[in-house]
Amino acid sequence: MALLSVEELSVTFTAKGRKDSTAVDGVSFDVDQGQVVGLVGESGCGKSVTSLALMGLLPGKGVKVGGRAEFDGKDLLSMSPRKLRDMRGSQLAMIFQDPLSSLNPVVPIGVQVTEILERHRGLKGEAARKEAANLLDRVGIPDPTRRLKEYPHQLSGGMRQRALIAMAVACAPRLLIADEPTTALDVTIQAQILELLKELVDQEGTALLMITHDLGVVAGLCDQVNVLYAGRAVESAGRRELFAHPTHPYAHGLLGSIPRLDAPRGEPLSPIRGSINDRIAWADGCAFAPRCDYYTMECLTGTPELTEPRAAGHQVRCVNPVLPKPKAEVSA
Amino acid sequence: MSLLELDDVKVHFPVRKGVLFNRTVGHVYAVDGVSLKVEAGQTYGLVGESGCGKTTLGRGVLRLVDITDGEVVFDGTDLAKLPEEEMRRYRRRLQMVFQDPLGSLNPRQNIESILSEGMAAHGIGKDQDERRERIKEILAKVGLPTNALSRYPHEFSGGQRQRIGIARALVLEPDVIICDEPVSALDVSVQAQVINLLEELQESMGLTYLVIAHDLAVVRHISDVIGVMYLGxxxxxxxxxxxxxxxxxxxxxxxxxxxxxxxxxxxxxxxxxxxxxxxxxxxxxxxxxxxxxxxxxxxxxxxxxxxxxxxxxxxxxxxxxxxxxxxxGTLELTRPTGIEAVTETKAVAAEGPDADKVAIPAQSSGDQPAEKKAEKQEQDSAEADALAKADALAKADAPVEADAPAKAEAPAGADEAAEADALAKTDDVPPADDADAGKADADDADAPESDASGAESAKTG
Known part of the structure; x- marks a missing residue:
């Protein structure tokens, strides 16, 4: 039994006088204890909305959420707001992309960290302050007692992200959702934060749902990777399997379009044509078909199902997967 | 003779204080003495993290910010000393592509108006019809449909907007294009399209690029020469x-x-x-x-x-x-990094299972680590202090770790600790006050004094 089991999650935004827009269109994945699961995709693929839906942070009006998301046997989507509030912060925690806008600018860091300790762990006064200093120290913020009195703007970007992580792990949550935790940071700071996340997962056995657009980050961190496109998972595999044999034309194309630091110079990149706006509804066929190099008329007849073309656990939603090409290259 | 030569370029921004007298109380040394040469037909990549001054340098070349000192020699002329009006004429030959394609296009101008404005200012083309023909050519080159002419920036996707930005530079037939983070606002799949476009254009039109970016992989992909900037x-x-x-x-x-x-x-x-x-x-x-x-x-x-x-x-x-x-490799490390850990771990791996206990004496200050442990496992600080005094004793002090869960990665922790111990005995390393080091997992194990490192491995073990 997985710690978090998401089945056919869908999120549709509705507005008067406009067509419904479906951001997440049937996403399913499992996260086990101590596992790092990645949701990868470009902007507009529904990865952030997925995380907000799981945390119950979507607005109540104008949003239709469907499917199931069971955390430890309890459905998060149908849970009462009061119960969900108890869960958030203590069992489930989230790290956001932009650390400056996720921290309250007019409240010192210390108050923001102790708030969680008071709410969920019942610590008060000096004890809470001491624990807060411990937490900051643990995520690698030097001189934590001084930092507790400072405001978010006095901290550097990397330090703010560390403070957010400290708040997220304050109650030793069982599931940590990190939504693009390093996107706003420089590479050297990114490396520090990724090491910190890795360490937390290793030590505490926390499950981590990593949401990112950066395949490089995924390659170093995630056990299981789900590639999303237009609100659906198009490929799901262990990281080694995925990077060695990307099978969905989108995943394949994505890897082909990244300039690699270790690649020899002069080789042109092989980008995917068009943009995310060139897509069709999943109900009519494969949403990626208009951009796909491999598409046939078959792609336009109904939603393709997730199938297992290769190794166990490697699932692909495609009727014309990129199978023969890598093999031909190997034999040639 | 290089096409573009920068000699000891400095851009300092004054920091002012006070209302009435506006005293200058200091300077921000954004660019502080940069010399480089960009050869014709080549791509020079300028890479660095945010705040290193790479964008300011790019803007300084075009005199979009004032250069405090130094020379910017373009095709034999020092741009830094040109009067404003002459500089304006030179900007036809030096164009810029900006990072944020939406922010750098006027939302109330259509594409034809955006692209022909510069041409009219520099007197390219007799009349609007001739300019329109030229613009159509360029649009085809950057992969945009001709019907784009009458449309507005918001109607385009991010990648297309960046193509418009590139087209705006190209219509003036420049020699040098300064690309400031040309792809960082774009999605990966679209990023590759724009990178390929820039390379094709360089080949077909013989352009010279100065590419400014933070992404080392992108810069390496398109540049002939790379300059790494740090703090100006x-x-x-x-x-x-x-x-x-x-x-x-x-x-x-x-x-x-x-x-x-x-x-x-x-x-x-x-x-x-x-x-x-x-x-x-x-x-x-x-x-x-x-x-x-x-x-x-x-x-x-x-x-x-x-x-x-x-x-x-x-x-x-x-x-x-x-x-x-x-x-x-003859210089000793004065701060922890990941390099040593990789090689030295193997050497000390033999110390085996009880090695993780010795990590504790490696901590320099007795108080902080004790506090840290109290957070996870109820340890009395007296024990930690005692341990801090003698590493030899510590080896025997097995119970410390008794309640820590035995995990799969225990061997790594053991190596780390063992190495930390080995170094603690021999090396003379100043205290690493920054606990970041400790977060570096096994990589940072060569920091015996780093209290975080020790405490973490104690917990892991």
Whole structure:
């Protein structure tokens, strides 16, 4: 039994006088204890909305959420707001992309960290302050007692992200959702934060749902990777399997379009044509078909199902997967 | 003679205080003495993290910001000393592509108006009809439909907007295009389209690029020569392949080792140098070598004397006093990095299972680690203090770890601790006050004094 089991999650935004827009269109994945699961995709693929839906942070009006998301046997989507509030912060925690806008600018860091300790762990006064200093120290913020009195703007970007992580792990949550935790940071700071996340997962056995657009980050961190496109998972595999044999034309194309630091110079990149706006509804066929190099008329007849073309656990939603090409290259 | 030559360019922004007298109380040294040469038909990549001054330098070349000192020689003319009106005419030949394609296009002008404005200003084309024909040619070159002419920026996707930005530069038939983060606002799949477009255009039109970007992989992909900037000055400059094959400056080494590669095989083997802390403020840059506050190899001389960019052969230039020593491996580390851990772990791995206990004496201050442990496991600090005094005793002190869960990664923790211990006995390493080091997992194990490292491994074990 997985710690978090998401089945056919869908999120549709509705507005008067406009067509419904479906951001997440049937996403399913499992996260086990101590596992790092990645949701990868470009902007507009529904990865952030997925995380907000799981945390119950979507607005109540104008949003239709469907499917199931069971955390430890309890459905998060149908849970009462009061119960969900108890869960958030203590069992489930989230790290956001932009650390400056996720921290309250007019409240010192210390108050923001102790708030969680008071709410969920019942610590008060000096004890809470001491624990807060411990937490900051643990995520690698030097001189934590001084930092507790400072405001978010006095901290550097990397330090703010560390403070957010400290708040997220304050109650030793069982599931940590990190939504693009390093996107706003420089590479050297990114490396520090990724090491910190890795360490937390290793030590505490926390499950981590990593949401990112950066395949490089995924390659170093995630056990299981789900590639999303237009609100659906198009490929799901262990990281080694995925990077060695990307099978969905989108995943394949994505890897082909990244300039690699270790690649020899002069080789042109092989980008995917068009943009995310060139897509069709999943109900009519494969949403990626208009951009796909491999598409046939078959792609336009109904939603393709997730199938297992290769190794166990490697699932692909495609009727014309990129199978023969890598093999031909190997034999040639 | 290079097409574009920068000689000791400085851009300092005054910091003012007070209302009435507007005193200048200091300067932000955004660009502080950069010299570089861009050859015709080539691409010079300028790379660095946010705040290193790379964008200011690019804007300084076009005189979009005032240059405090230095020369910008373009095709034999020093742009820095040109009167404003003459400079305006020179800007036809030096164009810029900006980072944010939406922010740099006027939302109330259609594409034809955006593209023809510059042409009219510089007197290209007799009338609007002739300009329109020229614009259509360029639109085809950058891969936009001709019906784009009457449309407005918001109707385009991010990638298309960036193509419009490139087209705006191209219609003036420039010699040099300065691309400031040309692809960082775009999605990966679209990013590749724009990179390929830039390369095709360079080939077909013989353009010279100065590409400014933070993404080392992108810069390496398109540049012939790369300059690495740190806090307002170049620390290393080399041909693209040479820089990748053998970075010589410690900052470049760290930067390159921090870039994730989308390949698990590479990721698992990658040696990392984790820098500690953040970029110092350019308003108050460190004396001597700007990097010495974070450099893993920093020596006394680095704090006193600022190194100059010197050629070490084959056009590879580096600004470091000790580049050769670091290369030869004769310089001892003064701060923890990931490098040593990789090799030394193997050597001490033999110490085996009880090695993780010895990590505790490696902590320098008795109080902090004790506090830390109290957080996870109820340890009395007296025990920790006792341990801190003698490492020999500590080895025997097994119960410390008794309640820690035995995990799969225990061997790694053991190695780390063992190594920390080994070093603690022999090495004379100043205290690492920055606990970042401890977060570096096994990589950072060569920091015996880093209390975080010790405490973490104690917990892991």
């Amino acid at each position: 000055s170049l620390v290393e400059e080399a041909p693209s392949d040479a820089l990748y094959a053998g970075p010589k400056h410690p900052y470049t080494k760290a930067l390159m080792s921090a870039v994730p590669v989308p390949d698990p095989e590479v990721e698992d083997r990658r040696e990392r140098i984790l820098l500690q802390g953040d970029l110092p403020s350019p308003a108050n840059p460190p004396a001597g070598c700007r990097f010495h506050t974070r450099c893993p190899w920093a020596q006394d001389r680095c704090a006193a004397e600022r190194p100059v960019l010197t050629d070490v052969g084959d056009g590879h230039k580096v600004a470091c006093h000790f580049a050769a020593e670091i290369e030869a």
